[in-house]
Amino acid sequence: MKSVMRRPAPSRRTVLAGLGAIGALAALTACGGSGGSDPTTTLYTWISNENDRAQWQAFIDAAKESDPEFALTLEGPSFENYWTKVKTRMSSGDAPALLTTQAARAQELDALLAPLEDLAEGAGVDLSQYNEAMIAGMTVDGSLRAIPYDAEPMVLFYNRALFEDAGVELPGTTYSMDQFLDNATSLTSGEKYGLAISAGLVHLGMSVGFANGGSPVTDGALTLTDPKIVEAMQFGFDLVVEHEVASAPAAVDSEPASQQDLMNGKVAMYVDGPWMYQAYEDALGDDLGVAIIPSETGEAKGLIQGSGFGIASNAQDQQSAFASIATITTPEVIGAVANSRGTFPSLASQEERWAEGKLEDNVAAVTRLAHDGEPLITTPTWNEVDSKFTQYATDGFQGNRTAQEILTEIQEAVG
Amino acid sequence: MTTSPLQAAPAKSPSPRGPRSQQRHGFRAASPYLGPGMLGFALFIVVPLVASLIISFFDWPLFGAPQFVGLENYRYLLAGDPAFWISLRNTLIFAILYTGVNLAVALGLSYWLMNLGGRWAAFFRVLFFIPVVTPMIGNALIFRLMLNDDGIVNQMLGVVGIQGPQWLNTPFWAMLSLVVMSLWQGMGYNIIVLGAGIAGINPSVIEASRIDGAGAVSRFFRVVFPMLSPTIFFCTIMTVIGAFKVFAQPYALTEGGPGNATNTLVLHLYRNGFSFDKLGYASAIAWVLFVLVMLVTAVQFSQQKRWVTYDS
Numbered sequence: 001m002k003s004v005m006r007r008p009a010p011s012r013r014t015v016l017a018g019l020g021a022i023g024a025l026a027a028l029t030a031c032g033g034s035g036g037s038d039p040t041t042t043l044y045t046w047i048s049n050e051n052d053r054a055q056w057q058a059f060i061d062a063a064k065e066s067d068p069e070f071a072l073t074l075e076g077p078s079f080e081n082y083w084t085k086v087k088t089r090m091s092s093g094d095a096p097a098l099l100t101t102q103a104a105r106a107q108e109l110d111a112l113l114a115p116l117e118d119l120a121e122g123a124g125v126d127l128s129q130y131n132e133a134m135i136a137g138m139t140v141d142g143s144l145r146a147i148p149y150d151a152e153p154m155v156l157f158y159n160r161a162l163f164e165d166a167g168v169e170l171p172g173t174t175y176s177m178d179q180f181l182d183n184a185t186s187l188t189s190g191e192k193y194g195l196a197i198s199a200g201l202v203h204l205g206m207s208v209g210f211a212n213g214g215s216p217v218t219d220g221a222l223t224l225t226d227p228k229i230v231e232a233m234q235f236g237f238d239l240v241v242e243h244e245v246a247s248a249p250a251a252v253d254s255e256p257a258s259q260q261d262l263m264n265g266k267v268a269m270y271v272d273g274p275w276m277y278q279a280y281e282d283a284l285g286d287d288l289g290v291a292i293i294p295s296e297t298g299e300a301k302g303l304i305q306g307s308g309f310g311i312a313s314n315a316q317d318q319q320s321a322f323a324s325i326a327t328i329t330t331p332e333v334i335g336a337v338a339n340s341r342g343t344f345p346s347l348a349s350q351e352e353r354w355a356e357g358k359l360e361d362n363v364a365a366v367t368r369l370a371h372d373g374e375p376l377i378t379t380p381t382w383n384e385v386d387s388k389f390t391q392y393a394t395d396g397f398q399g400n401r402t403a404q405e406i407l408t409e410i411q412e413a414v415g
Numbered sequence: 416m417t418t419s420p421l422q423a424a425p426a427k428s429p430s431p432r433g434p435r436s437q438q439r440h441g442f443r444a445a446s447p448y449l450g451p452g453m454l455g456f457a458l459f460i461v462v463p464l465v466a467s468l469i470i471s472f473f474d475w476p477l478f479g480a481p482q483f484v485g486l487e488n489y490r491y492l493l494a495g496d497p498a499f500w501i502s503l504r505n506t507l508i509f510a511i512l513y514t515g516v517n518l519a520v521a522l523g524l525s526y527w528l529m530n531l532g533g534r535w536a537a538f539f540r541v542l543f544f545i546p547v548v549t550p551m552i553g554n555a556l557i558f559r560l561m562l563n564d565d566g567i568v569n570q571m572l573g574v575v576g577i578q579g580p581q582w583l584n585t586p587f588w589a590m591l592s593l594v595v596m597s598l599w600q601g602m603g604y605n606i607i608v609l610g611a612g613i614a615g616i617n618p619s620v621i622e623a624s625r626i627d628g629a630g631a632v633s634r635f636f637r638v639v640f641p642m643l644s645p646t647i648f649f650c651t652i653m654t655v656i657g658a659f660k661v662f663a664q665p666y667a668l669t670e671g672g673p674g675n676a677t678n679t680l681v682l683h684l685y686r687n688g689f690s691f692d693k694l695g696y697a698s699a700i701a702w703v704l705f706v707l708v709m710l711v712t713a714v715q716f717s718q719q720k721r722w723v724t725y726d727s
Contacts, residue, residue, distance in 0.1 A: 083690070084689050084690045085689075087476075087477035087478040087692065088477055088689065090478060091477060091478055111476070111478050111479040112478055247564075247565075248564065248581075248584065250559075250563055250564075250583075251583040251584050251589075251669055251670065251672055251673060252559060252583070252667075252668070252669060252670045252672075380692075381691070383690055383691065383692070384690065384691040387686060387690055387691070390670065390672075391670055391671055391672040391673075391674065391675070391678075392672065392673070392674050394584050394672050394673035394674070395672075395673050395674050397584075398581065398584050398585070398673070400673070401674075413497075413498070
């Protein structure tokens with residue numbers, strides 16, 4: 001006879017114990033997500049590499065000079081991922097109250113950033129001392145969203161030794177596109193190229209287009225097909241395809257490789273921002289040269305890409321958060337960071353500190369672009385534009401499509 | 416008339432409770448066991464599914480107030496977004512190539528391992544399975560270095576006098592690179608599953624076919640394949656579903672480029688949701704993908720009677 005055994009149903013105590021265990025586990029999981037740090041002293045920012053981390057640490061160290069108790073916790077992904085993750089991070093319950101933005105992306109982060117005028121007035125911060133162009137760049141819908149700490153024009157870094165070895169005259173505060181191309185050709189031989197190129201949107205092509213009077217955004221609307229921008233982007237493609245003075249950038253994440261090529265002496269020139277000055281100087285020493293971005297006329301016009309500190313619009317204690325910002329944006333702190341890290345300051349009064357220890361012609365080139373420049377102001381859809389361009393740029397650098405075709409497609413898709 | 420004790424005893428009813436009462440008792444007994452699983456299913460599957468359906472009718476930014484737009488996201492998806500159709504085409508190409516080659520090679524290798532037997536078979540099984548447990552992002556970074564224009568692959572080809580193509584910079588080779596890397600990573604799983612299926616075939620059946628004079632090819636197609644068909648069917652279903660969800664490979668290896676040549680549905684979805692701030696549109700893409708995968712799976716199930724035999 002087959003006996004059927006029925007297992008007894010679990011007792012209420014067993015069920016409650018099980019539910020208790022699940023609850024405890026859930027509580028532990030919830031605890032794991034938060035670092036438990038004070039949001040008003042936590043900064044969400046981009047930390048792509050040691051250079052970025054050193055820059056943020058320089059702010060903290062400089063602030064501690066006047067306030068030894070000052071503390072700031074850093075948190076964040078790489079620069080490329082920052083623009084994707086910042087909105088998600090700021091939506092969470094334990095979001096930091098402080099975040100960074102580029103002037104170029106202030107429009108895009110509009111909803112995340114709290115207006116700062118009243119807070120600045122309450123804290124006695126004089127906003128008129130900061131770079132006017134940067135304040136304009138950080139202003140969205142008539143209100144200031146971030147206090148700028150730098151005002152950095154894209155510049156042309158070069159390797160003096162390679163120029164001198166090739167017998168090429170060093171570029172300076174005037175530099176035409178024809179001269180630039182001649183130099184790049186002279187500097188290309190064997191496995192060494194005249195320059196490195198990144199596939200990113202705001203690099204050589206965009207900087208040259210800007211210097212020639214073009215703009216990718218006009219009156220708040222995308223104008224990627226501005227003839228000056230298109231011509232300059234095509235110029236960038238042609239440097240690889242037609243003139244063969246640069247190798248085609250990698251399909252993905254091309255910037256670090258290009259930066260390494262400059263630092264390793266594999267290429268003579270690379271367009272980047274002064275925020276990389278210290279890293280390049282560490283690698284090249286006195287061989288590091290800086291020139292203006294080449295233009296049709298040879299005159300300088302800088303594409304300024306400054307960044308600043310803002311407060312999350314959903315932060316509970318915005319006054320305390322602003323106190324943290326006020327501490328790291330004093331003239332002393334900005335000057336100290338400019339001096340130690342090479343970031344071009346957003347305060348005219350600190351330009352001399354930035355210039356200390358730098359070669360005179362390098363200082364002249366950066367200063368010229370900073371003073372004769374305009375901030376890149378973009379649209380809320382800029383991340384989409386940037387992503388699509390990076391995706392399509394490969395076609396341009398392979399000679400498969402023209403800049404006109406690529407930019408028109410992006411313009412039509414994003415509008 | 417006397418009655419035996421057995422006869423005197425009252426007729427015993429099957430249970431003191433009725434069927435409904437039994438059902439209730441059974442539910443009470445089962446619920447503590449099923450509860451956690453069902454709770455997880457409801458919280459992590461049903462609620463997100465319903466939420467994403469609702470979100471798909473909104474213009475829903477990551478940060479800020481959503482706005483109801485009705486079917487606009489679906490209209491744009493079907494009639495206004497060329498990248499959707501390109502990513503759908505790419506996903507289909509990837510799914511067909513990946514599934515076809517994966518199953519064919521995994522089947523061949525598992526059959527070969529069965530014939531090889533012994534320690535070498537065990538060694539190769541481990542070898543083929545190692546990529547499965549490695550993180551895809553790490554694999555993609557290594558493949559990126561290998562497949563760069565001046566990477567190790569082209570350098571090796573150069574040694575033998577062949578100028579390698581631009582693996583990641585031309586549409587055809589980029590898609591092929593994507594498939595090859597995915598195969599390298601994913602094939603080990605099917606090799607193990609199919610190997611287990613082959614091991615479950617009664618050896619006497621194989622032996623009988625051998626005695627009957629069936630050659631290796633004939634034995635494979637007429638004996639092994641039919642008996643293995645339920646396992647192959649399982650592998651096909653899982654591989655197709657996995658192929659439709661491909662994301663990490665194009666994200667890390669090609670970023671969907673050059674152009675949109677390797678942009679897949681899930682990458683397109685991710686970008687719209689988390690890079691372009693269009694959660695509503697991303698949810699609409701997710702639902703189209705969901706329906707598509709369900710349809711493909713349903714078609715596969717409907718056709719299984721034609722070639723899957725469950726007689727052992």
